[in-house]
Amino acid sequence: MANMAQAIRMALHRGESELGVTEIFGEDVGAPLGGVFTATQGLERAWNSPLDERGIIGAALGLAWAGGRPVAEIQFVDYIFNVVDMLKLCANGYWSSGGKYKTPLVVMTPTGSGIHGSMYHSHSFDSVAAKLHGMKVVCPSTPNDAYGLMIAAIKSDDPVLFLKPKALLRTKGEELLPGEPDEKTLHDMIDAPLGDRTKWKPRWPKLGEYEVEIGKARISHPGTDATVVTHGRMAPICLDVARRFAAEGRGSVEVLDLRSLIPYDWEAITASVRKTGRVIFVNEETEIANFGEHLIRRVVDELFYQLKVRPRLLAGKATPGVALSPALENFIQPQTPDVERALSELLAEPA
Amino acid sequence: MASKIAPPPPSDPYKKLGAPQLLRIHELMVRARLLEERLIKMSKGGDGFFWIGGPGEEAFNVPLGLHVKKGHGVNFDFLHLHYRSSAIVLSLGAKPIDALRQMRSVGADPYSKGRNFVNHYAIPEFNVVPVSPTIETQYATSIGTAIAQARAKTDAITIVNGGDAGTAEGDFHSCLVWANRPVLPLPLLIVVVNNGYGISTKEETQHGEKNISDWAKVFPDMPGKTVDGNDVASSWAALDEAFAYIRKNRKPYLLEARCSRLYGHSSSSGANRIPEPDGIELLEKNMTSRGLAKADELKKVWEREAAELDAAHQQVKKEPFPAVESVWEDVFADGLPPSYPTKGGS
Secondary structure, three states, X not given: OOXXXXXXXXXXXXHHHHOOOOOEEEOOOOOOOOOOOOOOOOOOOEEXXXXXXXXXXXXXXXXXXXXXXXXXXXXXXXXOHHHHHHHHHHHHHHHHOOOOOOOOOEEEXXXXXXXXXXXXXXXXXXXXXXXXXXXXXXXXXXXXXXXXXXXXXXXXXXXXXXXXXXXXXXXXXXXXXXXXXXXXXXXXHHOOOOOOOOOOOOOOOOOOOOOOOOOOOEEEEOOOOEEEEEOOOHHHHHHHHHHHHHHOOOOOEEEEEOOEEEOXXXXXXXXXXXXXXXXXXXXXXXXXXXXXXXXXXXXHHHHHHHOOOOXXXXXXXXXXXXXXXXXXXXXXXXXXXXXXXXXXXXXXXXX | OOOOOOOXXXXXXXXXXXXXXXXXXXXXXXXXXXXXXXXXXXXXXOOOOOOOOOOOOHHHHHHHHHHOOOOOOOOOOEEEOOOOOHHHHHHHOOOHHHHHHHHHOOOOOOOOOOOOOOOOOOEHHHOEOOOOOOOOHHHHHHHHHHHHHHHOOOOOOEEEEEEOHHHHOHHHHHHHHHHOOOOOOOOEEEEEEEOOEEOOEEHHHHOOOOOHHHHHHHOOOOOEEEEEOOOHHHHHHHHHHHHHHHHHHOOOEEEEEEOOOOOOOOHHHOOOOOOOOOXXXXXXXXXXXXXXXXXXXXXXXXXXXXXXXXXXXXHHHOOOOOOHHHHHOOOOOOOOOOOOOOOOOO
């Protein structure tokens, strides 16, 4: 079973070999490292840029205007804040030019907490990303979704911000991609050896068609009593809790993995909330001006009379940063027991 | 029989350029000046809003525009301009009426559909990428088109144009570093038009560099030069050299042009005429004193261009403003999703 980094790597290989991606670049993206999470290892078109986020996004935008389909990386989303206005140019160029210039580019960046990253390797970016209007924003939680969304992002004529949950990049999925070899074979084929890599070349498996449409959520666990709307790192946690609740007879929880933040799958949220009447939005960004707050407002506006109880948000605490000490990080960021408690309360509140 | 020997080329740079070329340059400079003055009047007269533009830069910008290999795609020059570049786009063939449309923000504004300030062009047929009100970001985006051209088998180059004050921004230095990467030098003409001011702040109070082009000194393969951008012949010669160097060597060139800012920063600072050297007056003197043009002939250019602008202005006044529903066009390339929030609240 591929992990998420391998899945992204395979999608990028398909991009460079079949979908017109000619430039995959960023800090340490090319040989010898192939990305700090190995997501670009062995790619023919991957190259190292100067340590300069503004140059990276500027280059991507120029490449897109020149007719390319570049994939650029910001090494950690924590380093993206000095380039927000460049991302705005990516997002608004099509609109500001009156539809004259499309911007087919992908910016990928590891996001969120869970790797003991402390102040500047734990940020989330969802709410800022969601305000880059004109930019599509995706955030997978499984290797297969990461593969399928990357294919869709590369094909898109819009700029796509591809948020890679840091804590999930090494996690494996539950299903194989079409044509994916077994785990050991895949490792032997596409993972660079330790030590000297100068003569190493990957052998890419021939995968079948697999694409995840941007803007479509996935029900990772069907249920009838309550809805959890989540994405990224919190999605597998919510899935585990929902499975446990089902196994223990504590309630039937539907988990909706958004996968795309912009555009988000309002139809899927609507259908689930209409069914359950109870909804909680779970993500790891801080709670003030949280992306989930927008969804709660819309639920109140459009689904108020379908609600049995008040809608809820479980999010990160609004501290100036995520602290290093595990006790502090686990307090600041939602953890499994927090999801469990929040879901118990959501299910228990009298209608 | 003695062979005929061609006479040596004239050493006088104006004679070298010759009357036909100078008349072409003059006409474009006048067109640009009158356009900017009309835009200022529109801004002051309630026929539009904010004005920002490039009167005073024509003597450099017209020769720059005439050096461009214009067209669409990587085999033609790309231009990453800013809001003082009207004389460049007019030299490429842009029509003055389109700037009037953008000033009045009518629906027919071809650069932004009534969404952006005047002099914010987007002209795919000439590789003019969208101009942004943000300062200096064009120096970062120029990296990308130049990479595409460095990869391609072409003599086409990328030109980036901005002002002196913005060179304090990191994007300018990003551009210098990326243009000079040893693994892939970029065919990039890095232009800085130095008018001596950032809005109201004098350059010499903030910049210790003697010349902005001195930044080139740290990069062995990047020439740097400062030129009198109010003088057509000096500008032409400097651009000739820079374009030729980049097209042939596929390496960057940093060119600083010292130009006047004849109407101040923008409408926010009054947009009144300022007594600085005027490149058009200078050109006319250089042409008439050499017998390359007659004063009457040049005067007729002003009259003809003004009349065309009058007609264009009258036409734009009749054109409708954009429909409010048009704000939902061009948000996404594949259209707006049906459930995208469009109410602006509850």
